Amino acid sequence: MNSKTKKLLHENNEFEKNLNDMNKKSLTDIVVYLRGCNISEYHQEEVRKDIMQMVADGEARNENMKSVIGDDFKQFCDEIVNAFPPRSKKEKILVAFSEAFSLSSLMLGIWLAGGILEAVLKKTTFSALFLTLGDVINGLLIVTIAIGIVNFVCKTSFKPVKKSNRIKSFLVTWVVLFLIFASIFLISHFLTFNLVSIPTIGVVLLIVGLLAVSRFIDNVMI
Amino acid sequence: MIPSQMLKGTLEGSILAIISVQDSYGYEISRQLEKFGFGNISEGTIYPLLLRLEKNGLILATYRESGKGPKRKYYQLSDSGKNELKQFFDSFEELYKAVHQLLKYLGEDNQ
Numbered sequence: 082m083n084s085k086t087k088k089l090l091h092e093n094n095e096f097e098k099n100l101n102d103m104n105k106k107s108l109t110d111i112v113v114y115l116r117g118c119n120i121s122e123y124h125q126e127e128v129r130k131d132i133m134q135m136v137a138d139g140e141a142r143n144e145n146m147k148s149v150i151g152d153d154f155k156q157f158c159d160e161i162v163n164a165f166p167p168r169s170k171k172e173k174i175l176v177a178f179s180e181a182f183s184l185s186s187l188m189l190g191i192w193l194a195g196g197i198l199e200a201v202l203k204k205t206t207f208s209a210l211f212l213t214l215g216d217v218i219n220g221l222l223i224v225t226i227a228i229g230i231v232n233f234v235c236k237t238s239f240k241p242v243k244k245s246n247r248i249k250s251f252l253v254t255w256v257v258l259f260l261i262f263a264s265i266f267l268i269s270h271f272l273t274f275n276l277v278s279i280p281t282i283g284v285v286l287l288i289v290g291l292l293a294v295s296r297f298i299d300n301v302m303i
Numbered sequence: 304m305i306p307s308q309m310l311k312g313t314l315e316g317s318i319l320a321i322i323s324v325q326d327s328y329g330y331e332i333s334r335q336l337e338k339f340g341f342g343n344i345s346e347g348t349i350y351p352l353l354l355r356l357e358k359n360g361l362i363l364a365t366y367r368e369s370g371k372g373p374k375r376k377y378y379q380l381s382d383s384g385k386n387e388l389k390q391f392f393d394s395f396e397e398l399y400k401a402v403h404q405l406l407k408y409l410g411e412d413n414q
Contacts, residue, residue, distance in 0.1 A: 132350075134376065135346050148345065149345065149346055150347030157350075161350070163355075
């Protein structure tokens with residue numbers, strides 16, 4: 082996230098505290114839905130700021146969010162997203178690269194921290210990061226699952242949770258979690274073939290480099 | 304009450320017309336539309352239209368102080384917005400004439 086977006090995000094977070102609890106909850110649903118839409122983080126915050134202004138004005142007139150925005154929040158959000166010009170092919174590629182670089186640096190950070198922690202616990206020295214085939218596959222698996230969960234949460238933010246479905250959802254969640262962890266364990270246990278080794282300084286430089294490129298693209302994409 | 308499908312085609316032009324008179328913000332625009340007989344149109348309906356007009360360069364947005372909360376977003380017409388508004392009036396006049404002719408013809412036919 083670039084500094085301009087961070088600043089706006091901070092301002093919005095501060096302002097949101099002034100809204101009443103009911104409006105805060107509805108606003109959270111809207112923001113979560115927008116997070117999963119195909120508009121930049123800066124535009125998400127820009128829209129959030131405008132909506133909060135509308136809602137605050139509504140509060141001052143003793144109007145609730147439904148009378149300010151309308152009954153269908155999802156349709157409201159979809160119309161907002163459609164108001165933005167669609168991203169060009171070049172922009173889509175740049176966004177994909179930015180996200181890939183950002184996620185890669187995160188995974189490298191986790192592997193580096195894990196390697197250092199392991200070295201400390203075993204009282205050995207950590208000179209290079211060794212990645213097995215299992216590590217790489219698990220990394221991709223974790224990132225894919227994380228993206229899937231985030232998209233699911235964003236797309237269903239307006240769907241009310243039915244009480245009758247709670248037990249079913251609980252059981253399904255636990256079975257899915259068990260399968261995921263079992264897969265991760267089996268992959269790391271059996272696929273121990275050493276794929277690459279990177280010196281520690283190389284890993285650090287790689288993380289910094291990937292983050293810098295990702296940040297640069299984010300700044301260009303505003 | 305004007306059906307929403309019928310409103311859709313004219314709302315953007317009508318918003319441009321309101322902004323052409325005076326710089327305005329979402330709630331004020333919705334009240335103005337109500338005053339002119341468009342019915343109760345929520346800010347939630349107006350905002351995506353304003354956003355589209357802004358992104359297409361037809362209106363310009365500036366933040367100004369408001370009594371409560373972050374600065375309020377005021378909109379003003381850009382030069383392209385002025386041209387778009389003229390085109391809207393021309394097209395609407397054409398449509399109005401066509402519908403008027405049709406109604407006149409139906410009236411004569413009924414007599």
